[in-house]
Amino acid sequence: MPATSPSAATTLIRNAAWVIAWDGSNGGHVYRRDVDVAFAGDRIVHVGPAFAGEADRIIDGRDTMVMPGLIDSHTHPTTEPFFKGIREEHGVSRMGNSGLYERSIAFRPDLEGRHAAMEVAYAEMLQSGVTSVVDLSSPFDDWPEIAAKSGIRAFLAPTYRSAEWRMEPDFSLHFDWNEEVGRRGFERAVSLVDSLPSHPSGRLSGVFCPAQIETCTRDIFADSIAAAKERGVPITTHIAQSTNELKEVAERYGTTPLGFADEIGLLGPNCLLAHAIFLDHHSIVGGDGARDIARLAETGTSVAHCPTPVARYGHQFEYFGRYARAGVNLAIGTDVSPHNLLEEMRTALIMARVAARDMTAVTTPEVFTAATVGGARAMLRDDLGKIDVGAKADIVLVDLQDPAMMPARDPLRSLIYTAAERAVRDVFVDGHQVVADRKVLTLDRLAAAHRLAEAQARMIDAVPSRDFLGRSADEITPLSLPLA
Numbered sequence: 103m104p105a106t107s108p109s110a111a112t113t114l115i116r117n118a119a120w121v122i123a124w125d126g127s128n129g130g131h132v133y134r135r136d137v138d139v140a141f142a143g144d145r146i147v148h149v150g151p152a153f154a155g156e157a158d159r160i161i162d163g164r165d166t167m168v169m170p171g172l173i174d175s176h177t178h179p180t181t182e183p184f185f186k187g188i189r190e191e192h193g194v195s196r197m198g199n200s201g202l203y204e205r206s207i208a209f210r211p212d213l214e215g216r217h218a219a220m221e222v223a224y225a226e227m228l229q230s231g232v233t234s235v236v237d238l239s240s241p242f243d244d245w246p247e248i249a250a251k252s253g254i255r256a257f258l259a260p261t262y263r264s265a266e267w268r269m270e271p272d273f274s275l276h277f278d279w280n281e282e283v284g285r286r287g288f289e290r291a292v293s294l295v296d297s298l299p300s301h302p303s304g305r306l307s308g309v310f311c312p313a314q315i316e317t318c319t320r321d322i323f324a325d326s327i328a329a330a331k332e333r334g335v336p337i338t339t340h341i342a343q344s345t346n347e348l349k350e351v352a353e354r355y356g357t358t359p360l361g362f363a364d365e366i367g368l369l370g371p372n373c374l375l376a377h378a379i380f381l382d383h384h385s386i387v388g389g390d391g392a393r394d395i396a397r398l399a400e401t402g403t404s405v406a407h408c409p410t411p412v413a414r415y416g417h418q419f420e421y422f423g424r425y426a427r428a429g430v431n432l433a434i435g436t437d438v439s440p441h442n443l444l445e446e447m448r449t450a451l452i453m454a455r456v457a458a459r460d461m462t463a464v465t466t467p468e469v470f471t472a473a474t475v476g477g478a479r480a481m482l483r484d485d486l487g488k489i490d491v492g493a494k495a496d497i498v499l500v501d502l503q504d505p506a507m508m509p510a511r512d513p514l515r516s517l518i519y520t521a522a523e524r525a526v527r528d529v530f531v532d533g534h535q536v537v538a539d540r541k542v543l544t545l546d547r548l549a550a551a552h553r554l555a556e557a558q559a560r561m562i563d564a565v566p567s568r569d570f571l572g573r574s575a576d577e578i579t580p581l582s583l584p585l586a
């Protein structure tokens with residue numbers, strides 16, 4: 103671990119050319135020019151002209167844009183990095199193009215590789231300006247320690263479920279129920295969620311995560327909802343992510359996934375739903391309209407929008423502005439590799455306009471808000487995602503001299519639409535520097551990437567023994583070019 107500044111030290115970013123600051127009176131982000139930003143320990147203490155206090159460290163801000171650290175609200179860092187080169191063009195046409203079920207049955211990352219994947223993904227997030235992550239993983243012993251070592255602020259969501267997916271040779275999807283496994287997973291989650299707030303890093307907290315709306319029993323949902331409420335912590339799950347899930351929920355419960363979530367009392371201000379794509383207004387669903395979106399807005403439920411995985415299957419969220427303007431709190435997640443939230447924001451902006459066939463379907467500040475205070479609200483935090491006095495010192499310094507940023511007439515647009523992580527120079531979490539001059543100080547990304555590559559090879563070797571048709575990885579998902 104590199105040395106970081108003592109926790110009470112004061113850092114002054116002097117004369118920042120641009121600051122994306124929080125305007126409390128209007129409740130939104132604004133640009134400010136040529137101001138100082140100072141933080142002491144883990145909190146921002148000054149945003150404005152001429153900081154008068156003493157500073158232990160002074161950073162010249164003249165070539166810099168200061169912005170709040172981003173919040174990646176839906177990720178699977180311990181598994182998704184395994185699927186680079188595997189999942190980008192993998193889908194099953196007979197399953198509405200979703201490759202989720204076939205892939206997760208045939209490709210199983212091992213524990214050693216999951217450590218490496220997590221380090222790769224966390225490094226990637228830090229280097230793209232993410233300072234908080236919602237990490238949905240099947241828990242293992244070292245999970246909190248790796249999160250703490252990375253320096254990121256982690257909302258750890260240990261997943262559990264009562265049913266495993268199984269496929270039959272006709273490509274039909276089935277559910278193997280084991281309530282005891284689901285119960286043990288829930289109990290393990292309770293003890294983990296209870297232990298995290300006292301972790302010495304001070305940056306870990308827990309989220310309840312019954313994994314998918316269709317893989318957990320009513321009992322497990324009821325206990326998870328009660329446990330989250332009792333502790334005042336968030337709850338998250340995957341919902342309305344595929345047409346297979348819609349069919350299953352309709353057959354089992356006679357309603358839509360959102361209708362079921364409403365019925366069991368899942369929805370509410372502490373609930374963050376991942377995806378929520380195939381609601382009753384979606385063109386593929388062909389439902390009766392706006393009931394599901396209204397359910398989200400009325401209950402104060404948040405949605406973690408992850409545009410890339412669904413777009414790779416040829417589908418889309420319909421659409422960002424429709425949810426946002428109905429009053430739904432939106433957050434942004436990466437869900438798959440790359441864990442590059444800046445690129446995901448760009449994709450969210452473009453996909454919303456394509457889905458709506460309307461350029462005004464979303465604005466850059468709406469997506470930036472989702473990736474900052476939207477994610478913070480979903481995690482029940484009002485001290486994250488903004489540059490404001492009293493907020494946590496989770497801060498990103500963007501290099502305005504990077505050629506990809508220039509001309510920086512509108513630096514937020516330069517960052518999202520062009521430069522992305524190339525211009526992310528320095529990152530602070532809780533006042534501690536975790537990225538300096540584009541290099542992650544806390545993790546060895548290259549060494550982890552080597553370990554991940556070895557683990558991916560092991561996973562690929564085991565595919566024929568796991569696949570429901572005994573196929574190889576190359577048969578399930580061929581290389582993009584033929585091997586001569």
Ligand SMILES: [Zn+2]
Binds near residue numbers: 176177178238376
């Ligand atoms: Zn997911």
